[in-house]
Amino acid sequence: MLVQTSPPAIEPVTLAEARLFCRVDGAGEDALLASLITAARQDAEMLLQRSLITQGWRLVLDAFPAGAIELERGTVLAVTSITYADMSGATQPLAPTDYATDLSGCPGRITPGYGKTWPAALPQIAAVNIDYTAGFGPAAEDVPEGIKRWIKMRVATVYAHREEVATTGSTPHFFVAGLLDPWRVVRI
Incomplete structure (x- = not known):
C-alpha cells in the first residue's frame, strides 16, 4: 500500500500563470482556478504515475x-x-x-x-x-515545461467547459495528450 505522508508545498503552475492562460482578469476566480490547478496536477500525476513537486x-x-x-x-x-x-x-x-x-x-x-x-x-x-x-524537486521550475503546459491547458479547458458531460462530439487534440508522453512511467 502506498500512502502520501506530505503533499506538495506548492503547485507547478501559479495562479498568475493560470489567469494569463485562461484570459482571466483580476482575482475574482482565484479560488476556482486554484482548485482546478490542484485537480489538473493530480490528474497529471495519475496519468504519469509520478509525483511532480516533492x-x-x-x-x-x-x-x-x-x-x-x-x-x-x-x-x-x-x-x-x-x-x-x-x-x-x-x-x-x-x-x-x-x-x-x-x-x-x-x-x-x-x-x-x-x-x-x-x-x-x-x-x-x-x-x-x-x-x-x-518528485522533480521542490520548485515549480523543477517540473518540465511540457507537463506545466498540459496542466494549464487542462485548467483552461475545464474552466471554459464546466459541464460534467460533453455536449459536442469534439475530442482533445492529440498533441495535448502527447505533452505528457516523455515523462510517463511505463511498466514492462
Missing part, C-alpha cells in the same frame, strides 16, 4: 520481499527511513548501511546492502514501512 510517501509492506523493493511515484529523491516490526513486535529502524538504493531509475529501488539480507520481520500486515520523497 512529496512524502510511505510504502507499507507485509514483509520484506526476496529481491529489490520498487519505489513508485517517479523520481525518488531520498529514502528517509525504513522501519519494520521485529519478531517480538517492536518497531526497529533499518540503518542506511544495511540497504542500498538505486534512485537513478524509475522506479527507484532498494536492496539489502552488499553481503546482507533483509531482517526477519514479524509476519503481520503492515510489518515494513519505507518513507521516501519523490
Whole structure:
C-alpha cells in the first residue's frame, strides 16, 4: 500500500500563470482556478504515475520481499527511513548501511546492502514501512515545461467547459495528450 505522508508545498503552475492562460482578469476566480490547478496536477500525476513537486510517501509492506523493493511515484529523491516490526513486535529502524538504493531509475529501488539480507520481520500486515520523497524537486521550475503546459491547458479547458458531460462530439487534440508522453512511467 502506498500512502502520501506530505503533499506538495506548492503547485507547478501559479495562479498568475493560470489567469494569463485562461484570459482571466483580476482575482475574482482565484479560488476556482486554484482548485482546478490542484485537480489538473493530480490528474497529471495519475496519468504519469509520478509525483511532480516533492512529496512524502510511505510504502507499507507485509514483509520484506526476496529481491529489490520498487519505489513508485517517479523520481525518488531520498529514502528517509525504513522501519519494520521485529519478531517480538517492536518497531526497529533499518540503518542506511544495511540497504542500498538505486534512485537513478524509475522506479527507484532498494536492496539489502552488499553481503546482507533483509531482517526477519514479524509476519503481520503492515510489518515494513519505507518513507521516501519523490518528485522533480521542490520548485515549480523543477517540473518540465511540457507537463506545466498540459496542466494549464487542462485548467483552461475545464474552466471554459464546466459541464460534467460533453455536449459536442469534439475530442482533445492529440498533441495535448502527447505533452505528457516523455515523462510517463511505463511498466514492462
